[in-house]
Amino acid sequence: MKTVNLSYPLTAGIIEENAGPQIAAIGQFDGVHQGHASVITSAVRLAQQKGIPSAVMTFHPHPKDVMKKGNYEGNLTPLHEKQELLAAMGVDLLYVVEFSESFSQLSPQAFVEGMLLTLGVQTAIVGFDFRFGHKGEGHAEMLRELGNGKMNVEIIPPFEQEGEKVSSSTIRKALQTGELEEANRLLGHPYRLRGEVIDGDKRGRTIGFPTANLRIEDKFVVPAKGVYAVRSLVQGKWMSGVMNLGVKPTFQEGVTAPSFEVHLLDFDREIYGEQLTVELISYIRPERKFPSIQELVAQIQADADTARRILDSSN
Known part of the structure; x- marks a missing residue:
């Protein structure tokens, strides 16, 4: 073209x-x-x-x-x-x-x-x-x-x-209210985000779940805060993953601008500076604050397991 x-x-x-x-x-x-x-x-x-x-x-x-x-x-x-x-x-x-x-x-x-x-x-x-x-x-x-x-x-x-009637406004509303499956159905394809992998606070690495922190460069519609099962295009290959979109309330307060952090399953290479395309496949849960780091880690593991099951069944 x-x-x-x-x-x-x-x-x-x-x-x-x-x-x-x-x-x-x-x-x-x-x-x-x-x-x-x-x-x-x-x-x-x-x-x-x-x-x-x-x-x-x-x-x-x-x-x-x-x-x-x-x-x-x-x-x-x-x-x-x-x-x-x-x-x-x-x-x-x-x-x-x-x-x-x-x-x-x-x-x-x-x-x-x-x-x-x-x-x-x-x-x-x-x-x-x-x-x-x-x-x-x-x-x-x-x-x-x-x-x-x-x-x-x-x-x-x-x-x-x-x-x-299928319309862009209906799809925007579905994304913003966590109705990802409905948005994807109306789109006819998974909703995508794209951004550059940048340095973050590296906290995920210390708790066993390293993440790719994305700087979203285009003015995308920002979906509902929460955890998503995703597929990411990494170095020419689609990888399964779980993404947290939100303000990380367990670790910080008073933050309003959301961050986009993708944990890639079965992946451990450095990809700083690379562009990642992320397809949002399923909305797992809303973001919430946990009373302890241990409970957060247990939930992240559960989210990763859930994402793996969803993505394996959708292949």
Whole structure:
């Protein structure tokens, strides 16, 4: 998959290199959840039928982050994760449109004529609730009108599971309330975090459970505090593990910023400075304060055993 960074207005070089007949799915696609996948796979299928490239057009940074409006609390799927998921879905071309305050002023007509038609989008595929242009005044039917016979538009209906519309806001809420299995079900894949392994207080090593302390670099949605069964991509290999996300109340008070500590099962190598991708598979329990270090150690061992059973059974 080829990734192309765009800003408005498009430059002659960008147009010359990328313009041509193509089928484009357009949207923010934060989470690339099952509802988003229904839009994207429709574009991939149609492009394959017509023998032309499939494209996805998304916007970065997240519009809610730029405009400071709404309930934006971080990404479900940061850009690098989105790239990996889209590539795996068979997308040929990813357009990453720079979203800024000036871009937010763009009229729906200017967006269609100056970007979509200029790039040669033959068919645009969008979700039923797609909005675009200044103050979101553009909608899916308007997109069809502005195509003016030069661009077809397919509008994908809501994707539902068990009678419930799959949405990013529902997934965010599920993550933040500890309903990880529900969030993963709606996503269609395990929720992921990624960060650099940094020096910590090394307390885990002294009690027999060394941990990789992660500095989360992207603005992820932070799940509920607690203990999770996880899989971590370490040096190209997926490893089973248990993660504590929280403020370590047994050892410290008055801390509000959560830490992310992953204990990798059956692993004892140094990995400081490396990037870890962590898939959250199951929520084991909430974080709590223990009256003694001995009781904490016993619980960590129990959590590790629980994580091992969960992960072994899910393989």
